[in-house]
Structure formats: structure tokens, C-alpha cells
Amino acid sequence: xxxxxxxxxxxxxxxxxxxxxxxxxxxxxxxxxxxxxxxxxxxxxxxxxxxxxxxxxxxxxxxxxxxxxxxxxxxxxxxxxxxxxxxxxxxxxxxxxxxxxxxxxxxxxxxxxxxxxxxxxxxxxxxxxxxxxxxxxxxxxxxxxxxxxxxxxxxxxxxxxxxxxxxxxxxxxxxxxxxxxxxxxxxxxxxxxxxxxxxxxxxxxxxxxxxxxxxxxxxxxxxxxxxxxxxxxxxxxxxxxxxxxxxxxxxxxxxxxxxxxxxxxxxxxxxxxxxxxxxxxxxxxxxxxxxxxxxxxxxxxxxxxxxxxxxxxxxxxxxxxxxxxxxxxxxxxxxxxxxxxxxxxxxxxxxxxxxxxxxxxx
Amino acid sequence: xxxxxxxxxxxxxxxxxxxxxxxxxxxxxxxxxxxxxxxxxxxxxxxxxxxxxxxxxxxxxxxxxxxxxxxxxxxxxxxxxxxxxxxxxxxxxxxxxxxxxxxxxxxxxxxxxxxxxxxxxxxxxxxxxxxxxxxxxxxxxxxxxxxxxxxxxxxxxxxxxxxxxxxxxxxxxxxxxxxxxxxxxxxxxxxxxxxxxxxxxxxxxxxxxxxxxxxxxxxxxxxxxxxxxxxxxxxxxxxxxxxxxxxxxxxxxxxxxxxxxxxxxxxxxxxxxxxxxxxxxxxxxxxxxxxxxxxxxxxxxxxxxxxxxxxxxxxxxxxxxxxxxxxxxxxxxxxxxxxxxxxxxxxxxxxxxxxxxxxxxxxxxxxxxxxxxxxxxxxxxxxxxxxxxxxxxxxxxxxxxxxxxxxxxxxxxxxxxxxxxxxxxxxxxxxxxxxxxxxxxxxxxxxxxxxxxxxxxxxxxxxxxxxxxxxxxxxxx
Numbered sequence: 134x135x136x137x138x139x140x141x142x143x144x145x146x147x148x149x150x151x152x153x154x155x156x157x158x159x160x161x162x163x164x165x166x167x168x169x170x171x172x173x174x175x176x177x178x179x180x181x182x183x184x185x186x187x188x189x190x191x192x193x194x195x196x197x198x199x200x201x202x203x204x205x206x207x208x209x210x211x212x213x214x215x216x217x218x219x220x221x222x223x224x225x226x227x228x229x230x231x232x233x234x235x236x237x238x239x240x241x242x243x244x245x246x247x248x249x250x251x252x253x254x255x256x257x258x259x260x261x262x263x264x265x266x267x268x269x270x271x272x273x274x275x276x277x278x279x280x281x282x283x284x285x286x287x288x289x290x291x292x293x294x295x296x297x298x299x300x301x302x303x304x305x306x307x308x309x310x311x312x313x314x315x316x317x318x319x320x321x322x323x324x325x326x327x328x329x330x331x332x333x334x335x336x337x338x339x340x341x342x343x344x345x346x347x348x349x350x351x352x353x354x355x356x357x358x359x360x361x362x363x364x365x366x367x368x369x370x371x372x373x374x375x376x377x378x379x380x381x382x383x384x385x386x387x388x389x390x391x392x393x394x395x396x397x398x399x400x401x402x403x404x405x406x407x408x409x410x411x412x413x414x415x416x417x418x419x420x421x422x423x424x425x426x427x428x429x430x431x432x433x434x435x436x437x438x439x440x441x442x443x444x445x446x447x448x449x450x451x452x453x454x455x456x457x458x459x460x461x462x463x464x465x466x467x468x469x470x471x472x473x474x475x476x477x478x479x480x481x482x483x484x485x486x487x488x489x490x491x492x493x494x495x
Numbered sequence: 496x497x498x499x500x501x502x503x504x505x506x507x508x509x510x511x512x513x514x515x516x517x518x519x520x521x522x523x524x525x526x527x528x529x530x531x532x533x534x535x536x537x538x539x540x541x542x543x544x545x546x547x548x549x550x551x552x553x554x555x556x557x558x559x560x561x562x563x564x565x566x567x568x569x570x571x572x573x574x575x576x577x578x579x580x581x582x583x584x585x586x587x588x589x590x591x592x593x594x595x596x597x598x599x600x601x602x603x604x605x606x607x608x609x610x611x612x613x614x615x616x617x618x619x620x621x622x623x624x625x626x627x628x629x630x631x632x633x634x635x636x637x638x639x640x641x642x643x644x645x646x647x648x649x650x651x652x653x654x655x656x657x658x659x660x661x662x663x664x665x666x667x668x669x670x671x672x673x674x675x676x677x678x679x680x681x682x683x684x685x686x687x688x689x690x691x692x693x694x695x696x697x698x699x700x701x702x703x704x705x706x707x708x709x710x711x712x713x714x715x716x717x718x719x720x721x722x723x724x725x726x727x728x729x730x731x732x733x734x735x736x737x738x739x740x741x742x743x744x745x746x747x748x749x750x751x752x753x754x755x756x757x758x759x760x761x762x763x764x765x766x767x768x769x770x771x772x773x774x775x776x777x778x779x780x781x782x783x784x785x786x787x788x789x790x791x792x793x794x795x796x797x798x799x800x801x802x803x804x805x806x807x808x809x810x811x812x813x814x815x816x817x818x819x820x821x822x823x824x825x826x827x828x829x830x831x832x833x834x835x836x837x838x839x840x841x842x843x844x845x846x847x848x849x850x851x852x853x854x855x856x857x858x859x860x861x862x863x864x865x866x867x868x869x870x871x872x873x874x875x876x877x878x879x880x881x882x883x884x885x886x887x888x889x890x891x892x893x894x895x896x897x898x899x900x901x902x903x904x905x906x907x908x909x910x911x912x913x914x915x916x917x918x919x920x921x922x923x924x925x926x927x928x929x930x931x932x933x934x935x936x937x938x939x940x941x942x943x944x945x946x947x948x949x950x951x952x953x954x955x956x957x958x959x960x961x962x963x964x965x966x967x968x969x970x971x972x
Contacts, residue, residue, distance in 0.1 A: 184743030185849040185879070207749060236691060247691055249699060250668050263937040271846040272878035273665065273918035275654045275703050276926075276933055277960060278942040282667065282699025286691070303749035326609040330633070332723045353749075356791040363788075403688045404610050426690055447689040459693030464683045469695045471948035476941070 137174040139256065139264050139295045145170065146293070147262030152481050155289045157193060157234070159225030160218055167481075172230055175295050178202055180270065186301050187253065187270050192230025192294035199229055203301055211302040212248050213239025213381075219391040221453055230294040236286030239385040240337040240349070243329065243423040245302070249285035254298035257284060259291060260477025270298040283472070290483040291476040305351035309361050310337075310381070311374040314345040319408035321346040322425035324371040326404065329424045331367055333360040339384045340421040346371075347380055384422060390431050393418070396454030398438045400428040402447030414441045496543055496584075496924055499958050499970065501591035505548065505571055512569050513549055516593070519561035524599075526550040535576065535594040539641075540584040540925055542895060547574065547588035554599045556674055556682060556712040563710065564680030566593055570972075572957045573678065575706035577649025578620065580641040582842055583923025585653060585705055589957055595710060597648045603627050604713060612671055612688045614715045617648035621655075624716060633718040636663035639919065640831065651711050654703030656919035661877035662753040662786075663719065665919065667702040672715035675701060675708075678950045688715055700945065705921050706956040708949035722786035725753065727823045728796055730803050731777035731810035735759065738779035739852040741806040742876045745783070746849075750798050755877035756782040756827050759856065762834075762871035762884070763826070769833030772826030775810040781876065782827055830873045831884070838869075838886035841898050845909030846918035849879045858908050859883055866901040868894075880918035881909065907932050922960045930962055939965055 134153075136142035146153070152167035172193035180189040183206040190199055196214060203209050214237045218224060233255070238247030254268030267280035284294065313324055318340065325338035328348050337349030348364065350357045365374040383389065390397055395417055402410060404425035411419050416430040416438075432438055432454075439449055439460075451457035461469065473483055505512070513527045526532055527549040537544040548571070553559045566573050572592040579586055579596075588594050597618035605614040608631055615624055621642040624635040638657035639645055645655070651673065656665040663669070672686030686698045701708055732738040735757075742755055758766070758780045767774055774780060785795040800811060814820035826833075834840045847855050856872065863870040869886040883905055887898040906916050906926065910933045916926045930939060939961060946953065946969075953969045 182848065182850055184747045186746060187848065206747070236696070238691065242690060246664065246668055249691075249696060250664060259941065263941070265941045266935065266938050267941070269846075269913065269915050269933075271848055271880075271914050271918070273656050273660065273846045273875070273880040274915045275656075275665075275919055275921050276915045276917050277922065277930060277939070278945050279654065279667065279699055279703045280941060280945070282696045282702070283945075285699070286696050290695070303746075303751065306749065323609070326611075330608060330611060330720050332632075332720045353791075353794060355794055356787060359788060359790055401689045401691055401693075405607070423690060446687050448693045450693060461694050462684070464677075464681055465685065465694065465697060468683070468697060468948060472695060472945065475944040475948060 134168060135171045135174045139175070139258065142175070142293060142295060143258045143262045143264055146258055146260065146481070149481055155293050155482065157228035157231035158195065160223050160227050160231065170293065172228060172293065179296070183208055187298065188301050189270055189296065189298040190229050191296055192228065192233070194229045196227040196229060196232055207304050208301045209304050210251065210299065211241060211245045212237060212251055213241045213385055215239050215385045215387070217386060220387045220397060229297055233285055233294060233297050234288050240339055240381055240422050243338060243426065244334070244336040249282050251300045252281050252285050252297060253300055255281050255284045255294060256296040257292035257294045260479055260481050264295070265292065268298065272300055290473055292482070305353070307352065307354040307357040308379060309350045309357050310377050310379055311348045311361065311365060312345045312377040313368060313372050313374050316340070316346050316371060318342070318411050318421065320371060321421065322404055322407050324368055325424040327367060328364060331364065333364045335364070337381055337384070338424040340425070341384070341389065342419065347384070349381060384420070387420065387429050389420060390418065390429065393431060396432045396434050396436060397452045398430040398432055398449055399452050400430065400442070400447060400449040402426060402428065402445055406445045406447070410442050410445050413443055414438050497963055498545065498589055499963065501589055505591040508569065509548055512571055515565045515569065516549065516551055516562055519565060520551060520553060520558055524552045524554065524558065526552070535588060535596065538576070538579040538581040538584060538586040540582055540587070540923065542889070543584055543587055543924065545588050545590055547592050547594045548590065550594035550596055552596045552599050556676065559595065559676045559710055559712050560680045560682050562595065563676050563678055567679045567952070567954065570952065570954070572954045574956050575648065575652065575710045577618065577646030577652065578644050580645040580649065581653070581921065581923055583917070583921045583925040585649070585921050585923040585959060587924055592957065597646060597712065600712060607688065608633060610688055611718055612715050613718050614713060615647060617651065617711045617714050618646050621645050621647060621650055628718050629721070632721050634721050635716055636669050636719055637666045647714050647716070648711050651702050651714060652704065652706045653919070653921035656880065658754045658756060658875060661755060661875070662751055667699055669717045670698065670702055670714065671717055673698065673701060673711045674713035676710045676712060678709070678952065678955050683709070686715065705923065705960050707946055707960060708955070723788045724792060725784055725786045726792050726796065726814050726820055727782050727784040728799060728814070729810070729812040729823045730781045730783070730808045731775040732779045732781070732806065733777055733809050735779045735856045736853040737806045738781050739849070741781065741803050743849060744802045744805070745799055746877070748798060748802060750785070750795055752783045752785050752795070752799070752877065754782070754784040755875070757872070757874035757876035758827065758830065759872040761869060762830055762873045765833045765837060765871055766826035766830050769836050770826050770829040772822055774826050777809050782823055827873070834871060834884050834886065839889040841885045841887070841902055843883045843885070843902050843905055844880060844918050844920045845906045845914055845916055846878070846880045847909050847912050847914035849876065851912040852876070855881070855908060855912060859905055862901060862904050866897060868898060868901055879914065903929055924959055927960060928962050930960070943969065
């Protein structure tokens with residue numbers, strides 16, 4: 134099935150009696166049973182106003198097309214969409230709807246937010262076949278409940294996105310990366326906390342144990358040069374920071390793990406707990422991003438990271454390896470089930486085997 | 496403004512309900528004297544008043560849970576109340592409702608500068624959150640104009656913004672977690688001191704739900720390091736088109752000021768009369784603020800001024816120091832007070848795409864003439880959040896209704912050009928009946944279904960957000 138517009142999509146959903154597999158760019162790979170419903174026919178940038186930092190596009194529009202349109206005006210999606218195809222052994226090309234459904238976020242998450250923070254409006258067809266709009270194309274909008282946030286990261290469980298409106302931001306004139314070598318995880322998190330707690334607007338703070346601790350500054354060239362010097366001075370107690378080539382694409386895409394065997398886990402947590410968690414999980418390799426608020430862990434296949442991690446403030450999910458479900462406290466699980474039932478009473482988007490499962494790529 | 500008829504069975508059971516509340520709350524936390532409850536009869540939309548059945552002022556999440564359970568058992572509607580600063584009537588009681596005020600829940604529960612968050616009880620005021628961390632060089636970014644008085648609970652309920660959200664975002668972008676009590680008394684933790692939860696984004700859904708999904712009792716908020724410095728520049732233009740084009744060009748050039756404020760002539764005149772800030776008399780005035788070190792500020796101001804010059808400004812005034820900066824902000828910050836001095840006014844907050852600013856201002860001027868009521872515009876220009884102030888005389892019969900009709904027309908205009916009814920104040924009762932202008936029936940139904948999940952008996956903050964006829968069947972239970 135490949136609808137060409139919202140009306141066709143709504144008709145198809147109303148007519149179906151069996152589960153559907155919604156597919157944007159197909160970078161999520163196979164997702165259980167059901168007929169495939171491709172969103173590629175719902176495509177095209179519908180509105181782009183660089184002076185208002187706003188872009189509206191059909192959900193099946195390819196990410197590459199959107200990025201090219203923005204680049205032509207010196208703008209970008211600031212939340213930095215990861216490309217996890219190599220990590221997860223997937224193919225295909227991401228669509229904007231997939232990016233939003235996944236609530237994509239790269240290293241800049243720590244400074245500016247995730248896809249959810251840039252999503253201004255959505256249109257989607259729910260499991261009843263109703264076309265629903267929420268939000269709009271303006272940056273401030275508190276009119277009614279925020280279903281925009283609900284749809285971001287909902288992974289297609291509540292409906293098929295047909296159109297999204299996003300806030301975009303200017304590309305910076307200059308980017309500088311500082312590297313602090315030789316810190317252990319605890320020191321690295323402390324150094325990143327010092328950097329992120331400074332007024333120097335750090336937009337990336339990551340730690341690769343083999344390489345060191347990376348900090349990114351972006352903006353106008355003169356301002357970046359000034360902040361580079363001030364930040365290096367601030368971090369002097371942690372060592373001598375040197376300016377290095379841009380590693381952020383590699384960090385964003387978790388490239389160091391791409392060619393290596395094993396399960397890949399992703400932990401969101403309180404940064405100051407990162408060192409303790411890393412010590413407990415016994416990973417084959419780890420990478421820290423978001424100042425320690427995100428840990429990527431490469432584990433031996435089948436290892437139960439959650440059991441090893443013990444109690445911590447945050448949550449973990451296996452992205453590569455056996456299918457995994459993020460456990461939720463009973464009340465949250467009940468509310469989430471209630472929402473799924475309201476938007477998809479027939480269960481056509483979320484067959485039980487894939488409920489709440491995080492899938493990688495977009 | 497229509498409100499639902501109070502349920503006579505609940506009114507008749509007042510004594511029993513109060514007694515049950517007194518069993519789970521300290522005596523000083525239950526207000527039930529008919530004179531004393533009048534303190535809660537309205538919020539900042541004071542044209543509408545209705546004393547509640549009772550008001551409760553719990554101090555802990557456990558007390559909130561126990562009280563809600565009683566109300567749930569008794570089938571009594573509950574109206575959550577932060578500081579009562581809602582301009583939209585978000586905390587207006589019904590006669591058969593219990594007001595749940597969080598004003599006594601003001602403690603800081605945890606502060607962690609390294610992990611950059613603060614956890615507070617939700618009754619703490621916005622400014623007191625910043626006050627708790629500013630000594631260490633941090634601040635809480637959302638800054639609604641009422642920040643001295645407004646509570647975090649209300650900020651979360653309305654997803655409040657402020658003048659600086661062009662750079663820092665609104666409440667939902669700065670909220671990491673909440674402790675919330677559902678109407679049946681269940682306590683739920685959503686999120687915490689980390690970014691992005693597992694599963695559906697319930698935190699994002701709760702933020703901005705106007706107290707209709709649950710009562711937020713505690714909040715984990717992101718705090719940010721204070722910038723090294725900030726300075727505004729003031730510029731005057733002889734047309735709103737010129738000012739609008741200037742804003743668009745600044746943004747296109749890759750400069751991202753923390754604030755871009757716009758004032759039109761009626762607003763400038765009122766501010767001058769009231770605050771004597773020394774503003775130039777012109778058609779449109781912009782105040783643009785940038786942040787950073789002195790050199791960074793200089794660089795950004797140079798770029799902005801160079802762009803402004805292309806639009807033939809009639810005035811360009813830089814602040815050489817803190818004192819002059821304060822003078823530039825003085826008029827803007829006293830705009831609402833200035834209006835209050837000369838008139839009653841109604842403050843709207845529709846948002847429009849920035850590109851339609853000149854068209855919208857022209858139409859507002861025409862509407863203002865048609866209705867015979869003056870409108871002054873003050874405006875967060877960077878993000879399109881307008882604040883038209885309609886001036887009227889509340890003592891003159893019929894004028895309030897005329898003012899509301901003009902307001903509705905202006906909000907319809909905002910929606911027509913691709914904007915929305917409210918950018919930061921919320922719907923409340925004020926814009927409830929205009930929801931159908933922005934949303935189709937299926938759009939509204941989807942929102943009602945969300946409430947069905949969180950509050951199946953429809954007891955929390957009744958008669959707000961949605962047109963009454965749309966919710967009648969559900970409220971009837």
C-alpha cells in the first residue's frame with residue numbers, strides 16, 4: 134500500500150482489518166507481521182520560510198531532500214539526526230516522518246533539544262482512520278493539548294504522520310572542537326559538567342575512552358575563538374585542551390561500534406551516575422554523549438544490562454540484539470496503553486510483539 | 496461566559512465533603528467559610544468570578560493524593576490553582592468545585608549544579624526558582640511577565656513562555672520531570688533528571704494540559720548557566736512593514752537574539768505617558784537583546800545594526816551600559832501597567848507567522864476602527880507571539896462584550912493567517928469557545944480522548960479548554 138495523499142491513507146486505514154507495518158524510509162528494518170504501508174507517496178516540502186525559521190513538509194519527504202533545501206539557505210535541523218544504518222546493519226533512506234516518530238537527537242541534544250523540541254505541528258491519520266491536526270507552524274502555541282509532543286517519539290503506535298512542521302536554525306559560521314585526553318569516566322563527566330555549566334555555550338560534550346573528552350563550540354568565528362580560549366582556561370584543571378578535527382558525525386552515528394560484534398545498548402541517565410553505571414555493567418566498550426547523560430554500551434550478546442546496572446535514575450534499551458522493550462512503571466504503562474487504545478482501538482499499528490519496542494534508524 | 500450549572504447534589508453535600516477533607520488534611524488546609532472562599536473566586540481574568548464550594552491548601556504530594564481521592568469518591572470537580580495569575584481564566588472555579596491551591600508547596604527539594612537541574616514543589620514561584628540558583632551563576636529560563644508571582648505549577652499547566660524563549664524555548668523545553676497526582680489519587684512520576692523518557696512522551700502531553708490531566712505537585716527543571724552579559728538595542732521605524740522586514744533579515748542572517756520585542760505607536764504613546772522611558776515617537780519600535788561577552792555582544796549588535804540600516808530606521812539607540820539598558824527595557828516592561836493606568840484592557844496572545852505581521856497589524860487597525868475600540872500592540876516579534884491590548888471601559892454597559900467580540904475577531908485573524916489562538920496564556924475559559932476556529936471536530940475529539948484516559952470522570956478543571964457543547968456528554972458522565 135502506498136497512499137498518495139491523506140484521504141487515500143485514511144481510506145486504507147479504515148478499510149484494513151489486519152495489522153499494518155508503516156514504513157518511511159525503511160531504515161527500521163522488518164517490524165513484525167502485517168501488510169506494508171509505505172509513506173513515500175506523501176512527500177514534498179510544502180512551506181519554507183527561512184526568515185521565520187519554519188519548514189513544513191509531508192512526512193514521507195526524504196531527510197536528504199529536507200537537509201538540502203535548508204542548506205541552500207544556510208540553515209539546518211539543529212537536533213542533529215543520527216544515521217544509525219551502519220551501526221544496526223540497515224539500509225534505506227530516512228524520511229522526515231521517521232525522524233520525528235523516533236524523536237531523533239544527536240550530540241546537540243544537550244544544548245538545544247531533540248526532534249520533539251523543534252516539532253511545531255503534526256497531521257496524522259490515527260487507527261480509526263481519522264485525520265488529526267495538532268499544533269501548527271508557529272513557534273509558540275499552547276492552544277489545546279500538545280499532541281505534537283505525544284506524536285514525537287511515538288514510533289508509529291498512534292497513527293501515521295502525514296505532515297510535520299519544524300523549527301529550523303541557522304548553520305553556524307564556525308565550529309571548533311576541543312579534546313581533553315586521558316580522563317577516566319568520572320573525571321570526564323566532571324569536565325563536561327564544568328563546560329556545560331559555563332556561559333560558553335557548549336553544543337557537544339562527549340567522551341570516547343580511547344580518544345578522550347570532546348567539547349564543541351559553534352557560532353560566529355570571533356565568538357567561537359574567544360569562547361575556545363576561555364573554555365580551555367576553565368578546563369585547565371582537567372588537562373591541556375587541544376583543538377582537533379570534527380568528530381561529531383562519528384559520535385552522532387556511534388561509528389566506533391559499527392564494525393564490532395555484540396549487543397548495542399543506549400542508556401539515558403543522570404550524568405553524575407554515569408561512572409558508577411559504567412563500572413557496574415562490564416561493557417566491552419562504552420561511549421558517553423550529552424555530558425554523560427547518554428551512554429552507548431557495546432555488550433556481549435544476551436547480557437542483561439539492566440540487571441547489571443542495578444538502580445539508577447534513568448532508563449536503558451537494547452537497540453541491537455534481541456528485541457527489547459523498555460519496562461515502564463505500572464501507572465505509566467497503564468496510561469500509555471490507554472492512549473494507544475484511544476488512538477488505535479483495533480491495534481493495527483502496534484501488534485503486541487512490537488509494542489513499545491524501540492527501533493533504530495528512521 | 497457560560498459555565499455549567501452547579502450540581503445541586505454536590506452543593507447539598509458540602510458539609511460531608513468538607514468533613515471528609517478535614518479527615519485527610521490539617522484543619523488550616525481546608526477553607527470552607529463562604530466568606531473566606533471568596534479569595535479564590537477568580538484569577539487574573541477578574542471579569543469572571545464564582546466562589547468555589549471549598550478551597551484546600553495541601554503541603555505535600557501525599558496530602559494532594561489523599562484530598563483528590565476524597566473528591567474523586569465524592570464526584571466533586573477539582574480546579575487546580577497555582578498563583579492565580581492566569582489571564583485566561585484557567586483557575587476559575589465552579590460553585591460545586593473544590594479549589595486545590597498549591598501555594599503552600601514552595602520548597603526546593605534538590606539542587607544539582609553539575610547535573611544542571613533543580614527539583615521543586617510546584618507552588619514555588621518562577622522567580623524563586625531562579626533565585627535558588629542564581630548565586631551559583633545559573634537561572635531557570637522561561638520568564639513569563641508574571642514571573643514574580645506565578646507558580647511553576649501554573650507554568651507547567653499553561654506551558655508558559657516569556658520574552659526570552661526565542662533562544663531558550665518555553666516550559667516544555669525546560670521541564671525534565673514531574674510528580675503528578677491523577678484525579679483518583681494515584682501518584683505518578685514522569686521523567687526525572689535525564690533527557691527523553693522511554694515510551695510515549697507523557698511529560699510533553701501533560702505540559703500545557705491546563706490542569707486537566709493531573710495535579711503536578713513537584714517538578715524537575717533544567718537550569719542553565721547565566722550568560723556573561725546582555726545588552727539591548729532599540730530601533731524605531733516609520734512602518735510596521737519596515738520593522739517586520741528587519742526582524743526577518745536579522746534571523747536570516749544567522750543572528751539569534753535572545754529577545755526581539757515589538758511595540759506599535761499606541762503602545763509607545765501609552766508607555767511614554769506612564770514610564771517616560773524616552774522612546775521615539777514612531778510607527779514601530781523594536782527592542783532586540785543579544786547575549787555574550789562584551790566582544791560577542793559588540794559583534795552581534797554590529798551585524799544587527801548594519802541590517803537595520805538597510806530598512807531606514809528613524810532611530811537607533813544602543814545601550815552603552817547597564818543603566819541605559821534598563822531604560823530601554825523600562826517602557827516595554829511597564830507596557831501592561833501603563834495600559835492599566837489609562838484604561839481597562841484585555842490582553843490577547845495569538846501567535847502568527849512572522850511573515851504576516853504587516854498584514855495582521857493592518858487588519859487589527861481596521862477592526863479597531865470598526866469596533867471603535869483602541870488596540871495597542873506589543874509583541875514577541877521573533878516568534879510571532881502577539882499581545883494586542885484592547886482598551887475599553889468596563890463601567891460602560893456593553894463595552895466588555897464589544898471588547899470580547901473584537902478580541903475574538905483578532906484571534907480568528909491569527910488562525911486565518913496560519914497562526915493560533917494562544918501562544919503562552921492558555922485557552923482557559925477565555926478562548927474555549929473559539930477552539931472550533933482552529934481545530935476541526937476530529938482534532939478536538941482526539942484531545943478529548945486523551946482526557947478520557949487520564950481523568951475518565953472528567954472532574955479535573957471542568958469547563959475549560961474545550962467548547963462546553965463538545966464536552967457536555969462526557970461531563971454528564
